[in-house]
Amino acid sequence: DQQVKQNSPSLSVQEGRISILNCDYTNSMFDYFLWYKKYPAEGPTFLISISSIKDKNEDGRFTVFLNKSAKHLSLHIVPSQPGDSAVYFCAALGGTSYGKLTFGQGTILTVHP
Amino acid sequence: DARVTQTPRHKVTEMGQEVTMRCQPILGHNTVFWYRQTMMQGLELLAYFRNRAPLDDSGMPKDRFSAEMPDATLATLKIQPSEPRDSAVYFCASGSTYEQYFGPGTRLTVT
Numbered sequence: 001d002q003q004v005k006q007n008s009p010s011l012s013v014q015e016g017r018i019s020i021l022n023c024d025y026t027n028s029m030f031d032y033f034l035w036y037k038k039y040p041a042e043g044p045t046f047l048i049s050i051s052s053i054k055d056k057n058e059d060g061r062f063t064v065f066l067n068k069s070a071k072h073l074s075l076h077i078v079p080s081q082p083g084d085s086a087v088y089f090c091a092a093l094g095g096t097s098y099g100k101l102t103f104g105q106g107t108i109l110t111v112h113p
Numbered sequence: 114d115a116r117v118t119q120t121p122r123h124k125v126t127e128m129g130q131e132v133t134m135r136c137q138p139i140l141g142h143n144t145v146f147w148y149r150q151t152m153m154q155g156l157e158l159l160a161y162f163r164n165r166a167p168l169d170d171s172g173m174p175k176d177r178f179s180a181e182m183p184d185a186t187l188a189t190l191k192i193q194p195s196e197p198r199d200s201a202v203y204f205c206a207s208g209s210t211y212e213q214y215f216g217p218g219t220r221l222t223v224t
Contacts, residue, residue, distance in 0.1 A: 006155075032211065043117070043204050043215025044156070089156060093210060100169060101146075101213065105155035 003027045004092050006104035013111050019077040021107050023090030026071065031094035034101070035064060035075050038087040047088075048075070080111045115139045117216035119205050125222045131193040134219045136205030137186055145188045146206040146213060147173075147180055156204070162188065195223045 005024045013019045023033075031052040036044035050057040050064045050073070057064050063076045077084055090104040118137045126132055138145045146161040160170035165182040173180065177196070182188045192199055202220050206213040 034211075036215075041217065043206070043217050045215065046212060049211070091156075100158050100161065101210075102158075103148075103156035105153075
């Protein structure tokens with residue numbers, strides 16, 4: 001039962017263009033969402049988050065959008081840089097899963113120079 | 114520069130052997146998480162502790178996995194006996210629910 005889904009295993013983008021990573025969830029009790037970034041041979045690192053009371057949160061080149069009615073969130077990276085090439089995980093918190101992050105499977109982003 | 118440390122970084126073992134993975138959380142963090150990353154499932158939470166007490170280990174196969182925190186500076190994850198399907202990267206994280214800091218992981222291969 002995959003409550004958080006990242007349906008695109010990989011994404012390839014040209015440097016300078018926008019990267020859009022998508023995430024869908026099924027549990028309506030989730031009320032906080034996070035994106036983590038992971039480089040090879042390292043652990044995931046926190047990137048950006050959003051509470052369910054908002055529909056947008058921005059931090060520099062990174063913006064997360066939340067559409068609660070569609071149970072969908074997306075991470076936009078503008079402009080994309082080669083150093084952004086990594087695996088991006090979407091994660092969710094809330095409801096009976098209090099204290100536990102539920103992660104998606106991850107999307108491999110490759111930014112070409 | 115505080116960070117979560119994990120040992121060993123790599124472990125290759127034969128099926129049936131015991132495996133112990135260790136984690137040193139960031140000093141002052143009272144919540145410790147164990148995750149497993151596989152290609153099929155992504156990142157799965159196995160267990161987590163708060164103030165050294167286990168809060169949830171529902172993600173762990175109980176018959177072969179065990180997690181403990183002997184003290185505030187050490188968390189352990191044991192697999193006995195190990196099986197090839199346990200091959201994965203195991204991450205420890207510490208912090209709070211909303212802000213987790215991950216270690217570099219232990220890559221386990223069971224042959």
